[in-house]
């Protein structure tokens with residue numbers, strides 16, 4: 001598995017993975033706008049010559065927000081998300097962030113487990129945060 005920063009061409013594949021992995025996917029346009037922001041840290045995982053996972057975070061001073069992380073279903077449970085998260089944390093810390101925040105659906109047990117294992121702690125809930133009325137749990141980690 002290779003981990004590297006996104007290049008523009010990755011966004012086509014990442015938009016496709018968004019559709020496969022989320023009920024409320026980021027569109028190509030949203031991803032491209034975020035990619036071009038100087039406050040974005042965006043890491044891709046590549047195997048078999050294609051992007052099979054990605055993570056991206058947005059910096060705001062000493063805080064960073066993990067915008068999304070996903071892995072192609074065919075490549076899950078092989079440590080890709082754990083590595084993507086660790087690399088994203090390293091990059092945002094190098095850019096000056098002291099904390100990483102993220103939101104996770106309360107029903108998303110795989111993601112919750114990933115974050116707990118990586119040292120995130122639950123801070124508070126955002127009631128009915130998602131389009132289907134589901135709550136989000138806000139989690140935080142000191143970097």
Ligand SMILES: CC(C)(COP(=O)(O)OP(=O)(O)OC[C@H]1O[C@@H](n2cnc3c(N)ncnc32)[C@H](O)[C@@H]1OP(=O)(O)O)[C@@H](O)C(=O)NCCC(=O)NCCS
Nearest residue numbers: 021069070071076077078079080081082104110111113114
């Ligand atoms: C959540 C997700 C990114 C995990 O990707 P992954 O590459 O399979 O995760 P990893 O192999 O790095 O797993 C790391 C840890 O996460 C947890 N985990 C991952 N998948 C899990 C599952 N299906 N059930 C329970 N725990 C899981 C485990 O603690 C795992 O450690 P272990 O394998 O030693 O038990 C992936 O399932 C995914 O893309 N889901 C859809 C998108 C999504 O929900 N993203 C999060 C948005 S908040």
